[in-house]
Amino acid sequence: MNRQQRLALLSPLLVSSVALAPAVAAHGASTQAPTSTSAAPSAVCKLEATAAADKFDIVLSDFPDGKPLAIFDSKGKLVAKGNADGNGKFDEEGQPRGNYSVKFDKQGKKFKKSVGCTKSPVKPADKVAEVTSVRILSIEPTTPEITCTPPATITVKAEIKTASPGKVKYRWDFDDEGRSGPKTETFEAAGAKTVSVNYPTDAQPAGSGLSVDVQAEIIDDGQSSQKKFFDYKCK
Incomplete structure (x- = not known):
């Protein structure tokens, strides 16, 4: 077989390989993973x-x-x-x-x-605490004679206990002196807290008497402490 015959036979093969090369390259490129993707947002x-x-x-x-x-x-x-x-x-x-x-x-x-x-x-501030008890702890001063001019400062303390965290709304009932406005105490956890108030008084002359009559009331559930009384003599 002469050189011309060999070239004649090889020419179709060369043409086919040249034609196939781009197709193979394109196929290889299509199978490759994309270099970057944008993830869909998560609902x-x-x-x-x-x-x-x-x-x-x-x-x-x-x-x-x-x-x-x-x-x-x-x-x-x-x-x-x-x-x-x-x-x-x-x-x-x-x-x-x-x-x-x-x-x-x-x-x-x-x-x-x-x-x-x-x-x-x-959050504790978002719900009402479960109150288990409320009681008056003390009335101060504890001495029977006090100075009433200027008006005496008489402090009442009460204890509020809860079985859960949350808010407690309460008020003081001063009997003849009326009620205080609503007050709020926040419990971060179940437990007990002491609250206090100054009993409203007026100036009184020496020798006169001053009576304290008070109780604490829970506004949310209607519980009340015992009533506490104390009589003072002004000096």
């Missing part, structure tokens, strides 16, 4: 406390923009449904504290995805 549901002690807001974020979703309670009851806004957000206000879940990514009549809601901790 988030949070239960956030409100000013009301027993109400919370269900706050959703990073859901598919403008797409339908539905919120369910722990028993599977529908709480709310609608579409996320253009920023993937949706709120449902004034719900009781509990376990909630959100279904989304609707295909046909069914939702394909679900996410649970995280709870916010209930």
Whole structure:
């Protein structure tokens, strides 16, 4: 076989290999993983406390923009449904504290995805403490004779005990002198706290008498301490 014949036979093979080279290169490039990807945002549901002690807001974020979703309670009851806004957000206000879940990514009549809601901790200031007892501890001064001009300072102390953290609203009942305005004591944990007040008095001449009649009242549940009496003689 001469040189021309060999070249004639090889020419089609060379042309084929040249044609295949770009195709092979393109195929290899298509199988390579992309150098960078943008991850889809993760849908988030949070239960956030409100000013009301027993109400919370269900706050959703990073859901598919403008797409339908539905919120369910722990028993599977529908709480709310609608579409996320253009920023993937949706709120449902004034719900009781509990376990909630959100279904989304609707295909046909069914939702394909679900996410649970995280709870916010209930702060002591957000709920009412359970009061177990309230009692008057002391009335001071303890001496029977006091100076009444200028008006005497008479301090009443009471103890409030609770079985849980939270707020306690109370007031003082001064009998004939009326009641004080409402007062609030915050318990970071269950326990006992001492509260005090200055009994309202007027200047009295020497030789006259001054009577103290007081009790502490819990506004939230109506409990009251024992009434405490003390008689002073002005000197």
